[in-house]
Amino acid sequence: MFRxxxxxxxSSDKFWQIETKGNSHTVTYGRNGTDGxxxxxxxxxxxxxxxxxxxxxxxKIKKVIRMMACRSSLPQRKKELPNPSKLLPMNTLNLFVRQILMV
Structure with missing residues (x-):
């Protein structure tokens, strides 16, 4: 048997494999692209x-299923752009930056 x-x-890029031969099995694991x-x-x-x-x-399969279930239960963050009407006018922003630089 081979799996x-x-x-x-x-950032994960891993593999895990098992191969049986007679009365022994070999487990190999590591990063993809290496011998492991x-x-x-x-x-x-x-x-x-x-x-x-x-x-x-x-x-191994149960561990992956648990990991995926935990990830799916996490709230998804939405990347929202700021509302332009809530941004400070440019002259107010410039005044604020000048005050910080003077301190």
């Missing part, structure tokens, strides 16, 4: 290895 997951979000880091784990049987691999995949 490859990618997370590309904001690998860890191999051996088990008593092929079935135990597959069970552990499936458990790790389920945990």
């Amino acid at each position: 490859h997951l990618k997370l590309i979000d904001g 880091q690998s860890k191999t784990k051996a088990f008593d049987s092929d079935e135990t290895c597959l069970k552990d691999a499936e458990k790790l995949i389920a945990e």
